[in-house]
Structure formats: C-alpha cells, structure tokens
Amino acid sequence: MHEIITLQLGQQSNYLATHFWNTQESYFTFGEGADESPVNHDVHFRPGLGADGTETFMPRTVIYDLKGGFGSMRKINALYEDQEAETPAALWNGKTVVQKQQPIDVSEYQASLDTGAATPELTTQSVRYWSDFSRVYYHPRSIVQLNEYELGSTLMPFEKWGMGEELFASLDKDHDLLDRDLRPFVEEADQMQGVQIMAGIDDAWGGFAAKYVERMRDEYGKTPIWLWGLQEPNTGIPREKRLLRLTNKARSFAALSSQVSLLIPLSIPSRSLASSVVLDKASAWNATALFNAAMESTSLYTRLKPGSDQANSATMSGVTDMLNVFGRQTIANLQMSPMEPPPATPAAEGNGMQILSGRGELISSLNEMSYEDQSDSGRGVGQDHVEPLDVDLSSLDENLGFGASRGGRTKAHLFSQLETARGDDAIKAASREEDYDKNQEQHGSHTNRTSLIPCWTATPRIFRGKDGAQRRDPLSMRTVLSTDSSVMTRLRGLRTTVVRSIGLEDREDIGNELAEVAEAYKEGWSSGSDDDDDDA
Template sequence: MREIITLQLGQQSNYVATHFWNTQESYFTYGADEESPVDHDVHFRPGLGADGTETFMPRTVIYDLKGGFGTLKRLNDLYDITEDASSSSLWPGQAVVHRQEPIEASAYQQSLDTGQAPPELTTSTVRYWSDFNRVFYHPKSVVQLNEYELNSTLMPFEKWHMGEELFANLDKEHDLLDRDLRPFAEEADNMQGIQIMSGIDDAWGGFAAKYIEQIRDEYGKTPVWVFGVQEPVRGLPREKRLLKLVNKARALAELSSQASLVVPLAMPEELLPSSIHLDASSPWHVSALFAAAIESTTLYSRLRTTDLAYSSNLGRMTDLLNVFGRQNIANIEMSPIKPPSPAQNGTNGLTNPTNARGELVSNPNDNSIDDESDSGLQKGTASLEVDLSSPQDLRLESGRRPRKRYVFSQVQTYRGPNIEKTAADDEDGVTTGHFGMRRRPKVHNYRSELSFPLLDSYPKLFRDDNAHVVKECIAMRTALSTDTSVMAKVRGLRTAVIRSIGVEDREMIGNELAEIAEGYKEGWSSGSDDDDD
C-alpha cells in the first residue's frame, strides 16, 4: 500500500482538513459492482470499534486548543462505552462529578445522527470545523491541548515562540511522536509520506517546525509535505499584520530546511473571478477554497495504481518540482472550469482574464501558446485564475522593478469529464533568462475524469456563466510550481520583517531567507544586480 499520514495543526488547518476528509468519504462506493477510482487505503485505516464493529477511519492526528473541537468528542459512537465514573474509582467515598456544559450540536450534525435530510449550512451556523464534519475519527486521532484556549484575549496563541515552547513542554512529558504519530506509522505497510496542514502565520508555525524536526530524526527519508495555511489579513491592524509576516518568515526559514515541500496558501487580496462567490471573513468559505486546491493537486497520489499513467506519489512529485535540489517552496494556483455554453464555442468564457500577478490566465482549450508572452507565461506552463500563493507578498519587495515569472518546474492537474488534451501539454518550452541563458521548464500533466464533488457540507462557492450555483460537482485545474516569484516574495518578506525579529535570531533568520531566495535565481541572472545589501 501507499499510506499517507496526515497531521492537522490548529484551527485553520482543521477547517481545511475537514473539507478534505469529507471529500474522501464521498468517494466510497457501496455497490458490489462499483469500484472507486480512489484507493481508500492510502488515507484510511481499518480497525475494530469497542463492540467489535469493523471501522475505517482517517490516518490522521488532529491537534487543537481547548474549545477548538466544538461538539467533536474524543470517543464517538463507535468507541464510546459509557462507564460509571464512581464504579471505576479507587476512592472509597462518594464521588462528586463536575461536568462543563456541553456545546449544543449543530442542526447539520443532528441530521447526520438521525439520518434525516440535512439543513443548508450557512456562515452563521458553522461555528466550529466540527459543525460540518461527516466522518468518525479514531480516539487516538483527537488531541486537545489544554495549555491555551481558542480565541483567548488574555493569552492568544499567536506568537512563534509560544508554539515552540508548547511543543517542547508536551514532548518532554509525553514524547509526541511515540504517543501520537508512531501508532499510525507502524500500521502502514509502505508509508508514502506525511502530509501536514498547519497555520504558518501564528504560533502553530513554531509548533510545526519543532514537530517536523522530530519527524526528520525518526523518519529521515520519508517525504513530508507541508500545506501552510494563512488567515486573511484585510482589516487587521498594522501590528497584527506585521506579527503574521514575522511568523511566516520564520516558518519558511525553518520548514524549508526540514520539509520535502512547503506550499503556502493565502487568500489573494485582489478580487476573485466571477465564477467564485466567497466570504473572506468566513473560515468555512476560505478553507473550502484551499481544500479544493489541495485535494485536486494531491488526487493523483491516491488514485488506484491500475491507472499507472496518472497515478503518482509524494516522493515522485517532490522530485519533479525540486529541479535543482534547493527549491522546495512551491506556489499553488487553481481554476474551476465552468460548463461551456453553446455560444462560447468551448472558450469557457475566458476572455483574456488575468490573475493576481497580472498574468494572462491560460485557457485549457487554447493550443496557441507562444514561447513567451508579455505576461511572462512560458510555453507549456499554466497560469490560472486563482493564485493562492500569497501574490500580495510580491509588493513587499519595494524599490525593485517587477520581474517576469520564470517557471523551473510545474505539475498541472486536470480533473473532470471532457477535458481535452492540448498541444502544449506534451511540450517543454525553452525560455531565455538573463544574459541569454536558456532553460527548459519541466511541465508534468496529470488527468482524471473524477470531478471535484460539491457536498452539502461544502459552501456554494462556484457559479456558472449565468451566475447560477454549480451543484454536485465541478471540473478543476490546478498548478503547483517552483518559480522565480518565490525569490521576490522571500526577499520582500525578509526586508519587511528583519528589524522586528529579536537580535539573537535576526542574523540566522535573515541568512536562511537569503539562502532560500538564492536557490530560485539559478540560471536566470548572474546575481550582480540582485544581491541584497
């Protein structure tokens, strides 16, 4: 088997992961003559419930703060055997039991428990990520950290060092890898990798960095992918935005030295295309968009290996993206594909749109891609509608002229019916960098007829050309790229935050960020006019 173990670190990542697990659950088939194209053993583990019932639950460990789990219980209906507390106590006297008032289950959860048609979820009815959760978790998967409380105003869990200290204290007491991760790893026959979803703009970044450091000591050769989730910052005061940038800078510096691949995700500050209606103040909405990109990009790591042409694994995709061995931070983009109307003649309604970088969005049905366009698009590479890789960070590199983006390697995914192969799909375009140096971007294409399912737990984000809500499923394109825009973002981040980092860490973090940026100008410039002071 090709098992992947998931770690979910913090409230932001748990929202994303809940959408991810709901989607995986929707791929299960129950008819004797039906077979899912997804290999469920990759992400799910078999087991036995407390009453001997066979179970199939996610291979995941969920960490959150006190109050972050909402109505989710550590022991669910498959494992909950009620026992009188007084009967199991060694105390001979009368026991006094104090119980905190439980959080009332949402109407959606109540409908799942009773088997009734669920009510429509809204941004006001989703209070916690557990309010729209559709799967059962093993008791070992649920880990509540009581040292901090969710949304506390007295001691918010928002500074990098808090995450580092929390991990160190817990690890000293329990050895977190032995207690939480190792049981799932030992069940795996041939572990494909570890997938981590974590906040990187708050204290969870520090927690994740220490966790991955321990993972590297125990599982040195195992691919580790990190999806670094960030909260929208529009409307936040300046000091909060700066704190998030400092946390992110430290996260990129630390995680890039340990993880196989780091994929930052953030909502673009520019307007989204008309096909997406999203409330940026709702973590349910924002995480749904992130989850669609993550689930579609990694789909090919869990397809059944009978489709050898388009099945892959985390290790292979890491090697495809990291061309020069120093490029393990990747950008992620996505485009929902609207069903074309007859009047569009297969254009999908794309009339020279641009993305957050100002690049022309590539049309999946257009075969006429030049070697290099004015927008910087290279032959064979894709530039999609929604750039989730923090394109606003490019503006942090003040005082420098904007540069075209050059792609070193790109993994393109196409999912959905009737997605035609284009002439550019099998061509690696040669592009010219500074001083006439020529590079051939590596473009790798994966396809599946399995559309992205739009469940009743998923917000109604997508619209067709007539502004009607898209229901049931939608075709999707994604692109995961290593390119020179990472250099500009990391440099700008370094300049913006370096004076806000403590003196004891300033030089180390500054040097690490500079080294990361250096790895993304391989072959494109001599460095004579680009070096930092």
C-alpha cells in the first residue's frame, strides 16, 4: 500500500500537521453518487478497532510535544475511553496527597465537533493550541508528551539546539524511542513508502530531529526520509535570539542534510507577501496554514491511487531520485502561487450530487471546480533557471541582509523541479502539452495535475481573490519544489553569519560541513564569480 509514517516534533510542527490531517480528512467522501476520492487513504491512515469493537481509521503518526503543548487533548479519546488503565493498587500505606493541575478548557470549536453542532468561525484569538482546531482522532499510541520541558517556560526554554540532542539521548537511553514509538507503526505497514518528519530547525527540536534521524538511519538505512523544516518569524525579536535561531538553523542543515533524503525548509518571507495572501505572521495557526497549502499540494502525488485519472501517482523514492540529480543535493526549495479558479462549469452545476465529508458536512465535488494553467512564463526546452512564484517559502537567508534577492532568485541554476497544479482542467491541458512535458522531463522537470484544495472552517481565511475578498471556495494552487544553485549562495551566507558565534569545539566541523553541503550545488555547472568567494 506504500504507507507513509509521519513524525511530528514540537508545537509549531503540530500546528502544521493538524492542518495536514484536517486536509486529509476532507478527502473522505460519503453519500450516494459521490465521486470516488483520488486519494488512497491507506497511505496515511491505519485501520483499527475501538474499545467497543467499532472500526477506526486514524493517522499513521507519532506526535511529540512538551508538557502543556497538547492543550485540552487527552491521550485517551472517545474511541478508546474504555481502554484507559485502571488506577494501580497503592504500594504505600501511609497518607497520600494528590495534586492536580487545572485542566485546559475544551475550545468552542472542539466542543461543537463533539456534539455535532454547527462549528463556529475560528480566529487567531480563539486558537490557543493546535488541538483547538484538530478534526481527527489519534490513536493513544500516537500521543507522546515530553515532561522534561514545559511549553512557554521562561526559566528553561526549549530553544538551544544542544538541548534537543541531550533530550533525545536521555529518552532513547531509557526507553529506546524507535522501538517504543515508531516501530509499531512500521510493523503495521505492508510496504512502507517512507517517513515524513515535521520539525522546527531553528530551535531545540532541530537537535532532537537530528538525533532521531541518525537513529532511524541505523535501523532503516534505505528508507526515504523527508523533513519539512519549520522556522519561526524573526521579526521583532532581539538580536541575540535571532542569532541563536540562525545558529540552530546552521547546525540543523549541517547535521540533517547528509541523513535525510530531502530537506525542505519552510519560512514566512519577511518581505511583503503577494496580494493573494493576507495573514498574521505572528499566528502559528495562520503561518502553518500557508505552509500546509504548499506542502500538501506538492506531496499529494505520493498518496494518489495508482492509475488514477486525477494525476500520475509517484513515490517518495522516485521524486527524491528526480530532484537529487548528483546524489548530494538533498535541500529543496518550495514556492507557491494561489490561483483564481473559474466558475463551475454548467455540467458540474447541474449534476445534483451532494457529497458528505467524514464529519457529515456537505462539500463540493473534488472535481467540480478546476483551473487550467496556460502560463508560458519560463517554459521551454532546456530551461536552466528557476521561475519565481508568488511566495517563496524556502528562504534560508531571511533577515540576514545577504543572499539571492527576489530578482536574483530567477537566475539560480535549476537542477531539477517538480511542479504541481491543483485543478482538474489542468489534467486535460496536460494532453495538449504532451510534447512539452516530454522535453521538460529530459531536463529534470515533471508536472503533476490534480484536484483542488478543499477549504474548511478550521482553515484561516488567508487567501484573497482578485477583488481582495476572502476566498471560501476550494483553492487552486501551483507549487514548485526544486533543487537549484540558490542553496549554495544562501548556505555560504548563513555560514559567514553564524560561524563565529559557534563554540570553538564545533566551529570548524560545522563550518566545514556547511561549506561541503553548499559545494554540492555547484557541481555540474559553472557559477563564475562564485567559485572563490568562500573566504569565511
């Protein structure tokens, strides 16, 4: 079944993963006459039995977060209520004192889901934790709270890269985390396609992820591992903390780039966003919704049914091989452009079909609205540069004052790219562009086209139409995941900025590792004046 197992490391990653699972839940269709979903749900969801024998279908994921990070979510949910362990008999005959922390109130949105009432519109103020807008149930085995650190602590914040390394080493020594947390999901898989990890790379979770991946490589040496590396906005924070984040980021790239199959950094650009995107950058709920729109779109082909008319399905391994041209280019850049879909066609409007989601909500057909990407910009046989889209999420050099500008981004040498167009009319356009696609594939490019992104009440209204109004209909989206030479310039700049702030014992090793990673993006082409600029 080509299952994919997900690891969620930390608060920000769990915000992103919650959007991701909400989107996956939206692909479940019920109702007579419903179109069959193009998504193979078995890739990301596992079947099981609840406490009362009811069949369940829950994400194949392991969720790590700090104490207090789960909000009102309980480890034992309604489907497994009866399996909660009984309180063991006390071994102490003396007087006992029980201290209980005040529980976090369930959000109004979650309460409405539990009761089947109409869900309220969420806002940045009403979303306190990622669990406040989660629409799926998780298996109790998926929930792992790390009590060694507390979310939002000012006395011992979980923000230094080394803290994550030490925490993983301590936990793994006591429990063997892979055996306890990951292996049960791996053994359930018939034919595991790979592992996707969502983790912060500019805080202590980067160190935790690096150690986790290192252990995974010992156990699953050839398994594709994709890591979506999240970065928090640096706007408005003190210079020392910003430098700390950049140092953490440098350590993450140095440690992870040689271990993972693909590392896709995600950050909100500090420059003004396109007019089609309006969001509160300080809100994790808003920022990760933007990340999810791009991430979910560009990885959709890994969970499509084989032979689907929607698009060509592919595997994590196949895409990795396509993007990693010379074997050492594991860092990929992600860009996106929200697009305005046309009105529904008369045939779609008159088909009279009603489709219900897994929550029993009425939705539009996945195929009802679509768009056709007819842009000729940047096309042509032998394309060797990166075509810029509206939003570049992969910036490694944000707030540093160096590196490729928006204009310079278009001049980056392109090694390979994967373009995804959301919208069913684009599939028809593919047949008219067959000759073009064949030529593009010869130069390491491939285009997938599939259905639109559904919108839900749990998704912030961050996208705007041409008239500036909030978009509430299914979204059209164009994304490009590419390996290109801009990584070299940006990593060299990052190295120059942070190498002197790294301790003497690690400075040379990390500096050399970053330089080596950057060098891989010069292989196969001549960058001219960049050849000898590494004098940091």
